[in-house]
Amino acid sequence: xxxxxxxxxxxxxxxxxxxxxxxxxxxxxxxxxxxxxxxxxxxxxxxxxxxxxxxxxxxxxxxxxxxxxxxxxxxxxxxxxxxxxxxxxxxxxxxxxxxxxxxxxxxxxxxxxxxxxxxxxxxxxxxxxxxxxxxxxxxxxxxxxxxxxxxxxxxxxxxxxxxxxxxxxxxxxxxxxxxxxxxxxxxxxxxxxxxxxxxxxxxxxxxxxxxxxxxxxxxxxxxxxxxxxxxxxxxxxxxxxxxxxxxxxxxxxxxxxxxxxxxxxxxxxxxxxxxxxxxxxxxxxxxxxxxxxxxxxxxxxxxxxxxxxxxxxxxxxxxxxxxxxxx
Amino acid sequence: xxxxxxxxxxxxxxxxxxxxxxxxxxxxxxxxxxxxxxxxxxxxxxxxxxxxxxxxxxxxxxxxxxxxxxxxxxxxxxxxxxxxxxxxxxxxxxxxxxxxxxxxxxxxxxxxxxxxxxxxxxxxxxxxxxxxxxxxxxxxxxxxxxxxxxxxxxxxxxxxxxxxxxxxxxxxxxxxxxxxxxxxxxxxxxxxxxxxxxxxxxxxxxxxxxxxxxxxxxxxxxxxxxxxxxxxxxxxxxxxxxxxxx
Amino acid sequence: xxxxxxxxxxxxxxxxxxxxxxxxxxxxxxxxxxxxxxxxxxxxxxxxxxxxxxxxxxxxxxxxxxxxxxxxxxxxxxxxxxxxxxxxxxxxxxxxxxxxxxxxxxxxxxxxxxxxxxxxxxxxxxxxxxxxxxxxxxxxxxxxxxxxxxxxxxxxxxxxxxxxxxxxxxxxxxxxxxxxxxxxxxxxxxxxxxxxxxxxxxxxxxxxxxxxxxxxxxxxxxxxxxxxxxxxxxxxxxxxxxxxxxxxxxxxxxxxxxxxxxxxxxxxxxxxxxxxxxxxxxxxxxxxx
Ligand SMILES: Nc1ncnc2c1ncn2[C@@H]1O[C@H](COP(=O)(O)OP(=O)(O)O)[C@@H](O)[C@H]1O
Ligand SMILES: [Mg+2]
Numbered sequence: 098x099x100x101x102x103x104x105x106x107x108x109x110x111x112x113x114x115x116x117x118x119x120x121x122x123x124x125x126x127x128x129x130x131x132x133x134x135x136x137x138x139x140x141x142x143x144x145x146x147x148x149x150x151x152x153x154x155x156x157x158x159x160x161x162x163x164x165x166x167x168x169x170x171x172x173x174x175x176x177x178x179x180x181x182x183x184x185x186x187x188x189x190x191x192x193x194x195x196x197x198x199x200x201x202x203x204x205x206x207x208x209x210x211x212x213x214x215x216x217x218x219x220x221x222x223x224x225x226x227x228x229x230x231x232x233x234x235x236x237x238x239x240x241x242x243x244x245x246x247x248x249x250x251x252x253x254x255x256x257x258x259x260x261x262x263x264x265x266x267x268x269x270x271x272x273x274x275x276x277x278x279x280x281x282x283x284x285x286x287x288x289x290x291x292x293x294x295x296x297x298x299x300x301x302x303x304x305x306x307x308x309x310x311x312x313x314x315x316x317x318x319x320x321x322x323x324x325x326x327x328x329x330x331x332x333x334x335x336x337x338x339x340x341x342x343x344x345x346x347x348x349x350x351x352x353x354x355x356x357x358x359x360x361x362x363x364x365x366x367x368x369x370x371x372x373x374x375x376x377x378x379x380x381x382x383x384x385x386x387x388x389x390x391x392x393x394x395x396x397x398x399x400x401x402x403x404x405x406x407x408x409x410x411x412x413x414x415x416x417x418x419x420x421x422x423x424x
Numbered sequence: 425x426x427x428x429x430x431x432x433x434x435x436x437x438x439x440x441x442x443x444x445x446x447x448x449x450x451x452x453x454x455x456x457x458x459x460x461x462x463x464x465x466x467x468x469x470x471x472x473x474x475x476x477x478x479x480x481x482x483x484x485x486x487x488x489x490x491x492x493x494x495x496x497x498x499x500x501x502x503x504x505x506x507x508x509x510x511x512x513x514x515x516x517x518x519x520x521x522x523x524x525x526x527x528x529x530x531x532x533x534x535x536x537x538x539x540x541x542x543x544x545x546x547x548x549x550x551x552x553x554x555x556x557x558x559x560x561x562x563x564x565x566x567x568x569x570x571x572x573x574x575x576x577x578x579x580x581x582x583x584x585x586x587x588x589x590x591x592x593x594x595x596x597x598x599x600x601x602x603x604x605x606x607x608x609x610x611x612x613x614x615x616x617x618x619x620x621x622x623x624x625x626x627x628x629x630x631x632x633x634x635x636x637x638x639x640x641x642x643x644x645x646x647x648x649x650x651x652x653x654x655x656x657x658x659x660x661x662x663x664x665x666x667x668x669x670x
Numbered sequence: 671x672x673x674x675x676x677x678x679x680x681x682x683x684x685x686x687x688x689x690x691x692x693x694x695x696x697x698x699x700x701x702x703x704x705x706x707x708x709x710x711x712x713x714x715x716x717x718x719x720x721x722x723x724x725x726x727x728x729x730x731x732x733x734x735x736x737x738x739x740x741x742x743x744x745x746x747x748x749x750x751x752x753x754x755x756x757x758x759x760x761x762x763x764x765x766x767x768x769x770x771x772x773x774x775x776x777x778x779x780x781x782x783x784x785x786x787x788x789x790x791x792x793x794x795x796x797x798x799x800x801x802x803x804x805x806x807x808x809x810x811x812x813x814x815x816x817x818x819x820x821x822x823x824x825x826x827x828x829x830x831x832x833x834x835x836x837x838x839x840x841x842x843x844x845x846x847x848x849x850x851x852x853x854x855x856x857x858x859x860x861x862x863x864x865x866x867x868x869x870x871x872x873x874x875x876x877x878x879x880x881x882x883x884x885x886x887x888x889x890x891x892x893x894x895x896x897x898x899x900x901x902x903x904x905x906x907x908x909x910x911x912x913x914x915x916x917x918x919x920x921x922x923x924x925x926x927x928x929x930x931x932x933x934x935x936x937x938x939x940x941x942x943x944x945x946x947x948x949x950x951x952x953x954x955x956x957x958x959x
Contacts, residue, residue, distance in 0.1 A: 155764055155767075155768070157767075157771070202943075202947055203946075203947070205947075206946075206947045206948065208946055208947065210763060210764065211706045211763060211764070211767045212946055214764075214767055215706070215897055215901075215942075215946065216943060216946050216947075218894070219894065219897075219898075219939045219942045219943050219946070220943065222894060222939050223936060223939045223940065223943070226933065226935060226936050226939070227933075227936070230930075230933050230936075280532055281532065282526045282530055282531075282532065282535070285519065285522060285523050285526055285532075285535075286523070286526065288512065288514060288515060289512050289515075289523045291514075292511075292512035292513055292514055292515065293510045293511075293512055293513075295474070295506070295510065296506065296510040296511075296512065296571075297512075297523070298474070298493070298494040298495055299472065299474075299494055299498065299503060299504050299505070299506070299572075300498060300503065300523055300524045300527065300571060300572070300574075300575055301494075301495045301498030301499050301503070301524075301527040301575050302495055302523075302527075303493070303495045304495070341890065345771070345775065348768075352768070357514075383783055384782065384783070385778075385779035385780075385782040385783055386779065386783055388775050388778075388779045389775065389776050389779045389780055389783075391775070392771075392772035392773070392775035392776045392779075393772070393776065395768065395771075395772045396754075396758050396769055396772045396773075399758060399759065399760070399765045399768055399769060399772075400757070400758045400759075400760060403760075
């Protein structure tokens with residue numbers, strides 16, 4: 098499954114893998130804690146990548162799916178006492194449904210480009226306002242899970258190494274699914290829709306269905322990311338899980354790492370978090386400055402790295418004749 | 425195989441198609457001619473399901489397909505190409521063709537194999553691993569045909585595949601189309617340039633200002649005064665006659 | 671209840687006029703450059719801070735500050751378009767949206783860093799004087815904003831239809847290539863529009879400050895309202911933005927009245943989604959086929 102277009106890409110990926118393994122050996126717990134955050138965010142980046150990267154439908158509101166996953170899982174656990182595993186699965190399903198719903202509405206009426214970005218943003222905003230207004234979602238107070246570490250409750254907060262390992266497993270699974278999609282008929286159709294929708298329709302592709310399915314898959318990953326967040330922090334509130342910073346983080350990582358590649362979202366998100374963390378240390382923990390940095394990197398990437406870091410790496414040490422954006 | 429009846433289409437005040445009908449028998453190569461802006465492409469977009477006609481009907485193999493979406497029509501065995509060639513720029517030539525092949529081959533391996541086979545058949549064997557964006561105009565036109573063919577369609581609607589090509593390239597494409605026809609495919613092809621069609625089509629229709637003004641063999645059509653007028657302007661036929669007599 | 675409706679509607683109209691003014695700038699930029707400026711709300715926030723600091727440090731009345739803030743923001747907008755947005759987006763529509771999103775992140779988070787998340791107000795006593803209109807009591811500051819917004823909308827319309835520069839802008843909006851050929855400097859015209867759009871938002875900020883507050887997040891609240899206004903008014907339409915802004919002000923006020931404060935804004939976003947889905951050409955426009 099895994100093929101690299103160049104030595105550069107292979108080296109970049111190797112670097113990431115070595116880092117992720119080295120975290121086990123680093124003496125300081127700080128690295129692991131920080132990388133856990135980065136991995137958790139890279140799930141929503143991978144979610145964005147399905148629609149925004151492969152499908153070319155850039156959303157500004159992936160928090161809509163993220164928050165829905167988190168809230169669905171939290172409401173079931175807190176308000177209805179549902180088992181954490183079931184609630185977790187329900188969170189994924191809820192994210193998928195929300196994605197499909199937004200997609201079905203938007204694509205039914207031919208919304209695309211910047212309009213699609215704004216529609217998704219508006220949906221996230223509507224959901225944020227609703228979640229902060231209704232009692233069942235904890236209104237303005239948010240929802241808190243009872244601390245009860247254990248396998249049955251999916252709470253591993255007391256074991257950092259286990260948490261890290263589980264997150265690595267989840268990210269690896271999502272990436273494997275992404276790779277599988279990429280090399281399937283559906284993946285080819287999604288890219289065809291991105292590159293030229295009319296040509297795709299002429300070749301027998303039901304583009305509406307492809308796009309809605311992509312939103313559902315992306316929504317499932319987004320819901321997963323939200324449900325993971327809940328289990329990590331045991332607390333959610335609407336301004337966090339439905340907030341813009343989720344939507345923004347979801348899109349910056351893939352664009353910088355390489356949208357429409359399997360490794361790009363992880364590479365970008367990890368790189369950004371490292372950069373942000375470094376800046377935070379250098380500037381003594383100034384709040385919000387990491388976002389300034391992310392934004393500047395985003396602007397630079399749009400101008401100078403149209404295919405992100407993976408695209409840049411692809412041009413270093415090209416293997417064989419085959420150009421392109423493999424891996 | 426294809427029966428188009430009384431298509432009419434308005435864009436605001438402009439009557440792009442008016443009561444246009446045509447027939448394409450199985451195994452034929454039929455031309456659709458006419459000057460720029462005559463409504464040829466509009467006719468294709470309606471037949472292939474991209475636009476709805478204001479009135480009229482389209483039947484494929486006896487089945488009414490009026491108003492079906494393009495992907496359904498493609499599934500029934502009719503596919504269109506675009507006058508402005510539209511390759512999937514981020515994909516290689518083989519992957520481009522595979523997008524068409526996926527319609528009948530679910531697995532990636534089979535779709536790629538089919539794409540390779542069709543690419544080679546269209547003389548693109550050496551280009552298969554190139555990014556589609558790097559192709560020349562002639563290469564893109566071929567890719568357009570290859571992708572359409574890969575869907576397994578039996579009826580291909582080609583929109584000006586010869587336009588912008590140099591004579592040797594035209595000769596090559598003519599050879600390819602003839603060969604594909606001999607393998608059992610049917611063609612309806614739009615050409616703006618008459619000569620290109622003369623050597624291929626058995627019958628041709630001529631559109632002018634949205635109306636079908638003539639039908640016949642290409643040889644008959646070039647002698648038809650209405651056709652000559654459409655191409656060369658009002659009074660041209662009379663002037664040609666005079667010139668011939670003088 | 672019914673006795674509350676008229677005041678709510680009138681209050682909504684005054685707020686709506688401010689929405690309209692903010693949206694005028696955004697719609698002008700869209701209409702001519704065909705780009706969606708995501709940083710528009712952040713520029714409003716900057717304008718509010720500019721007016722606030724002028725008041726705070728030098729006691730300059732926000733209404734007087736207009737003569738300083740508006741020209742300064744015109745220049746700021748001009749430079750942003752010429753210096754950052756145009757060169758960095760490399761001509762792609764999606765990149766423009768992303769570049770302006772990034773700009774808004776930079777502006778918002780720098781504001782947060784330098785000015786903290788404290789809510790600040792400029793307390794100008796007379797702004798809260800009440801005026802009786804049709805039996806409803808409205809705050810003076812809002813009434814001033816209402817008439818000023820209408821006045822500016824009118825002036826802008828005159829500028830676009832009666833001046834040479836306006837004609838050049840319209841030419842670029844309709845047919846960029848053609849305008850280039852007849853010798854109009856398109857890059858300059860784009861930046862000019864961006865400057866005017868930014869000046870509008872600065873003016874809105876000065877009118878808003880006396881009866882509002884400022885925090886680094888305030889721009890985000892407004893940017894979505896502004897998008898809604900622009901879309902409902904028909905992207906690029908000045909009169910459309912005016913009508914839609916007023917309408918949204920009323921929708922919000924009535925939403926707040928019937929659904930409570932926390933859900934009041936919901937009406938706006940629902941209106942936004944519905945418009946984008948069903949009437950993408952705007953309430954007054956025709957749906958493209
Ligand atoms: N989507 C459209 N909207 C408005 N007018 C159109 C549209 N498509 C085509 N037309 C007009 O219809 C006429 C026929 O166009 P077309 O079918 O492309 O001609 P041809 O392919 O014969 O050159 C032209 O005048 C063209 O401008
Ligand atoms: Mg044509």
